[in-house]
Amino acid sequence: MNQPNTLTRIEDPAMAEIQPQQAQPTFSATEPAPEGHRTVGKITVDNPKMSARDVNVYYGEKHAIKHVELDIGTNEVIALIGPSGCGKSTFLRTLNRMNDTIDICRVTGNISLDGQDIYDRRLDVVQLRARVGMVFQKPNPFPKSIFDNVAYGPKIHGMTSSRAELEDLVRWSLEKAGLWHEVKDRLEQPGTGLSGGQQQRLCIARAIAVSPEVILMDEPCSALDPIATAKIEELIDELRENYSIVIVTHSMQQAARVSQRTAYFHLGDLIEVGETEQIFTNPEHKLTEGYITGRFG
Amino acid sequence: MNNATSPKGIYAIAPERRLGGAAHTALVQRRKAAEKRFRYYGLGALVVSLMFLVLLFASIIAKGWTAFEQTYLRLDVDFATDVLVPDGDRSEQALSSANYPALVKNAIWAAFPDVTSRGEKRQLQDLVSSGASFELRNIVMNDPSVIGTQRSVWVPATAFVDSLIKGQMDRSLPESERKLSDLQISWVDHLLSNGHIEKRFNTMLFTDGDSRDPELAGIGGAIMGSLYTMLVTLLLSFPIGVAAAIYLEEFAPRNRWTDLIEVNINNLAAVPSIVYGLLGLAVFINFLGLPRSSPLVGGLVLTLMTLPVVIIASRAALTSVPPSIREAALGMGASKMQTITHHVLPLAMPGMLTGAIIGMARALGETAPLLMIGMVAFIVDVPKSLTDPATALPVQIYLWASSPERAFVERTSAAILVLLAFMVLMNALAVVLRKRFERRW
Numbered sequence: 230m231n232q233p234n235t236l237t238r239i240e241d242p243a244m245a246e247i248q249p250q251q252a253q254p255t256f257s258a259t260e261p262a263p264e265g266h267r268t269v270g271k272i273t274v275d276n277p278k279m280s281a282r283d284v285n286v287y288y289g290e291k292h293a294i295k296h297v298e299l300d301i302g303t304n305e306v307i308a309l310i311g312p313s314g315c316g317k318s319t320f321l322r323t324l325n326r327m328n329d330t331i332d333i334c335r336v337t338g339n340i341s342l343d344g345q346d347i348y349d350r351r352l353d354v355v356q357l358r359a360r361v362g363m364v365f366q367k368p369n370p371f372p373k374s375i376f377d378n379v380a381y382g383p384k385i386h387g388m389t390s391s392r393a394e395l396e397d398l399v400r401w402s403l404e405k406a407g408l409w410h411e412v413k414d415r416l417e418q419p420g421t422g423l424s425g426g427q428q429q430r431l432c433i434a435r436a437i438a439v440s441p442e443v444i445l446m447d448e449p450c451s452a453l454d455p456i457a458t459a460k461i462e463e464l465i466d467e468l469r470e471n472y473s474i475v476i477v478t479h480s481m482q483q484a485a486r487v488s489q490r491t492a493y494f495h496l497g498d499l500i501e502v503g504e505t506e507q508i509f510t511n512p513e514h515k516l517t518e519g520y521i522t523g524r525f526g
Numbered sequence: 527m528n529n530a531t532s533p534k535g536i537y538a539i540a541p542e543r544r545l546g547g548a549a550h551t552a553l554v555q556r557r558k559a560a561e562k563r564f565r566y567y568g569l570g571a572l573v574v575s576l577m578f579l580v581l582l583f584a585s586i587i588a589k590g591w592t593a594f595e596q597t598y599l600r601l602d603v604d605f606a607t608d609v610l611v612p613d614g615d616r617s618e619q620a621l622s623s624a625n626y627p628a629l630v631k632n633a634i635w636a637a638f639p640d641v642t643s644r645g646e647k648r649q650l651q652d653l654v655s656s657g658a659s660f661e662l663r664n665i666v667m668n669d670p671s672v673i674g675t676q677r678s679v680w681v682p683a684t685a686f687v688d689s690l691i692k693g694q695m696d697r698s699l700p701e702s703e704r705k706l707s708d709l710q711i712s713w714v715d716h717l718l719s720n721g722h723i724e725k726r727f728n729t730m731l732f733t734d735g736d737s738r739d740p741e742l743a744g745i746g747g748a749i750m751g752s753l754y755t756m757l758v759t760l761l762l763s764f765p766i767g768v769a770a771a772i773y774l775e776e777f778a779p780r781n782r783w784t785d786l787i788e789v790n791i792n793n794l795a796a797v798p799s800i801v802y803g804l805l806g807l808a809v810f811i812n813f814l815g816l817p818r819s820s821p822l823v824g825g826l827v828l829t830l831m832t833l834p835v836v837i838i839a840s841r842a843a844l845t846s847v848p849p850s851i852r853e854a855a856l857g858m859g860a861s862k863m864q865t866i867t868h869h870v871l872p873l874a875m876p877g878m879l880t881g882a883i884i885g886m887a888r889a890l891g892e893t894a895p896l897l898m899i900g901m902v903a904f905i906v907d908v909p910k911s912l913t914d915p916a917t918a919l920p921v922q923i924y925l926w927a928s929s930p931e932r933a934f935v936e937r938t939s940a941a942i943l944v945l946l947a948f949m950v951l952m953n954a955l956a957v958v959l960r961k962r963f964e965r966r967w
Contacts, residue, residue: 330856332780359859369850371869381868382858432854439859 261295261496262516269514270503274302274490278443278473279324279347279361284338286319286328293319297338297499299492301443306465306474308484308505311494312520317477320494321445324475325361326354342443359386362441366448368428370420370435375412378420378431379403382439398438406434407464426457433464437472444468446476450483462487481521485509493517586946590939596728596741597688598680599654599717601633603662607674610666616673621666626659630681637722638713649710655682657730657742682730683723685740685933687714691725694932731940735906736922740933743926745941747908751821751901751916752890752948754909758825759832759889764882766829767836771878774837775844776866795834802831803898811899819900819915827899828889835888839881843874876963883956887949893920919945 273280277300286294294316301307301324309317319328326347328334340347347357359382370378379399382388389395399416403409408430412423420431429449436444446465450458465474465487478484484491484505491508493501493516501508501517512518542548609632610624631651635641641650658681665672665679686705689695691714701708717723734744778784806827810816816823847870855865896902901917902925909916917925919941926938 325857327853327857330852355859355861357859358857363853363857365850365853365857367850369848369854371851371854372873381855381860385858385860385864385868435854435858 262498262500266295266498266500268298268499269501269517270508272298272300272499272502274300274305276303277301278303279340279342281320281323282339282341284320284323284336284340286316286323287335287337288331289333293497294323295497299499299502301473301475302490303473304469304471305490306469306476306488307490307492308488309475309477309492309494310479310481310484310520311500312496313479314496315494316497317492317494318447320499321447321475321477324443324445325358325363327358327363329354359439360441361443361445362436362439364429364432364436364444364446364449367452368425368432370423370428370431372419372421374417375403375420375423375431376416379434379438382435386439388439402434402438403431405437405468406430407460407467408434424457426453426460429453429457429461430464433461433468437468441472443473443475446474448477448479451479458483481509493520495520586939586942590936590941590943592692592694593731593933593936593940594728595692595725596730597683597691598724598726599634599658599683599687600722600724601630601654601658601679601681602636602676603629603633603679604636604676605629605662605666605672605674606632610673616670618667621670622663624663624666626662626666627656629662630654630658633679637717646709649707650713653683653687653710653713655684655741656739657682680724680726682741685931686710687723688741689932690714691718691723694936731937733908735908736904736917736925737906740929740931740937743934743937745919745922745937745944747905748917748919748922748941749944750909751824751905752918752920754821754912754916755824755828755896755918756886756890758822758912759828760882760886762825762829763832763836763885767833767882767885768840768878770833771837771840771844772866772871775841776862776870791834791837795838797831798894799831799892800894800898802827803895805830806895807898817913817915819903819905819917820913821901821909821916821918822912823899824896824901824916824918825912827895828892831892831895832882832885832889835885836878836882839884840874840878843877843881844870846877847873872963876960879959879963880956883952883959887952887956890948890952891920891945893918893924896921897924919948 279301281297281299284294284297285292297316297320299320309321311317322328323336323340324347328336336348342357342360345352347361371381373381376396376399379402380395383395383398389398400409400413403412408427411427412418412431420428423431429452433444433449450461453461462483465476468474476484476487488505491503491505492499493508493512493514495516501512501514503513508517509521512521540547540549543550606629609628610626611620613620631647634650634654635647638650641647661679661681665677683691686695687710690697690706690711695704695706697704697711706714714723730742731744731746732749733746734742735747737743774784774787806823810823810826811818816826851869851873852865855869856862860868896918900915902921903915903917904925905915905917907914923938923941923945926934926941929935929938
């Protein structure tokens with residue numbers, strides 16, 4: 230895997246064009262891309278918020294993410310797609326070091342937020358997770374009141390100086406998450422008593438209450454009905470103005486609807502990255518094409 | 527194809543074996559009967575176990591309920607000055623060691639002026655418990671002004687009179703096989719007829735310590751001993767157990783050492799309790815020199831015994847907290863400790879409390895380890911501190927159960943009832959706490 234100067238090579242359009250044709254015969258839906266696969270498409274953006282370089286993740290012996298290089302732009306929604314077990318969620322979790330909680334998980338490579346290495350030993354992981362918020366697949370409000378759910382983050386980070394300010398922040402977050410009008414009369418009621426879609430929006434409100442810079446969303450709509458999904462998607466589109474959003478999704482329509490860029494993962498390899506429109510209309514790589522046209526996945 | 531008539535592509539099952547055929551109907555009936563039998567087996571097992579429980583309770587209550595009453599005699603006591611303060615010294619010390627037994631003797635002799643012979647007088651004074659003189663001393667010590675006056679005082683009768691009144695003594699037995707002579711029985715009957723004998727609620731049973739005289743023996747000392755022991759056990763085993771469980775569940779890396787620790791904790795939970803007693807004897811008493819027979823050592827030994835139970839229950843409670851809650855808190859930027867104290871512990875608390883209380887209930891009923899550390903001694907005084915010699919309820923039961931007197935038999939059962947009541951209370955507390963702390967939503 231000695232690939233000096235990887236970036237230059239990938240950015241070289243000639244290389245990107247030639248490569249899939251060379252490798253195509255060996256690609257299959259059930260086997261990883263051959264050793265030394267290089268991502269097709271442009272992995273960099275002009276104003277990156279986060280960038281991952283040569284990221285490898287191992288679960289014990291298993292090599293779950295292989296040499297992934299990807300930039301996450303400021304105020305953009307980037308969708309990570311790919312078949313189950315391809316490593317897109319694992320990659321997402323390396324971005325706010327949630328993988329630290331798994332004993333056997335090991336991450337190598339370099340991930341930076343605003344140019345600062347987030348795996349630096351001196352970096353406070355608690356602060357990182359406040360800057361890089363997360364919304365999970367299953368809505369997971371705390372078994373506390375709606376108010377306390379949203380107020381929890383600001384409280385532990387000491388972000389407000391008075392109760393009034395806290396109430397104001399909670400209201401702002403709930404409004405931002407489009408939930409205020411539905412819950413303003415029952416802030417003291419349990420967050421777990423809301424419907425699935427409301428719970429997920431509550432989780433988003435909770436995440437944005439600490440003013441993160443990046444929001445990671447791990448299949449945020451997979452447990453929701455189409456109407457709730459539509460609301461969340463609308464919300465994601467609005468949030469893009471202020472945050473960078475990385476969303477993992479199984480729904481290609483969703484990726485197409487909400488994201489500006491799309492990255493296709495396959496068994497640990499980042500196969501192709503590009504403008505969402507280009508990925509869905511004119512994928513360069515055979516595997517990407519196979520996945521988005523529904524031949525596997 | 528072995529059957530040309532059957533339609534193509536369908537296996538030719540014999541008509542009586544098809545669904546609804548004769549053979550199939552019989553099969554269904556057999557299955558239904560078997561399922562019914564299966565249900566009755568379970569019901570039968572339940573009925574049998576309930577019957578045993580009812581039998582146990584019925585026999586204990588039947589034997590024990592009489593102990594909650596005690597026979598008292600009314601004595602017209604003359605607090606004679608010449609007996610109590612022959613030399614005029616009314617100091618507290620002199621009063622406390624005055625000749626109260628003489629007052630009791632004089633009073634009971636006075637009730638039967640006809641009795642004159644020395645032997646009969648002795649039989650007469652045997653009707654009154656030796657506790658009577660303590661009773662009189664208490665009266666005088668509380669109010670020395672009674673000296674020189676006369677007063678009616680209810681004093682406990684001996685256990686034999688008590689048995690007679692409670693109908694536990696067979697009057698038809700020959701006199702030599704009875705604990706009370708014909709003469710004594712006639713006196714008791716006389717006292718009964720003029721209302722000088724009465725059964726009252728037995729407060730001594732709950733307030734007094736052990737005694738050689740069954741009518742004076744109580745479980746007050748044992749209850750206090752048990753309470754002190756439980757206090758030590760609770761204060762040590764709950765925090766230590768919960769802290770150990772949190773470390774093992776939330777912080778410890780999974781490796782060979784933690785596996786070893788886990789296996790050993792599970793093994794320790796199954797170690798016979800008497801082994802802990804031996805350990806306590808060797809370590810706490812012989813090595814550390816802590817006072818023998820004390821609730822402190824008892825509590826330490828029971829802590830050792832309860833810890834594995836608390837740790838296992840607490841770990842189970844921690845594991846049952848959904849990981850999504852942890853992830854949510856960590857994802858918000860909560861530190862590990864904040865995640866645990868704000869979210870995990872409140873959710874795990876009901877399970878932890880239940881485990882701790884079940885462990886405590888087990889420790890409350892534990893006898894064997896306490897025998898090893900000397901809490902089986904005959905201790906009359908009610909313990910006043912953690913280092914006073916004491917006994918515990920189950921040990922008191924063990925001690926009384928080996929006493930042959932009829933009065934101790936009923937007290938044994940009464941003590942068992944009290945112990946069972948404590949157990950039920952603790953388990954009820956566990957249920958209440960669980961309900962209270964349970965996720966309110």
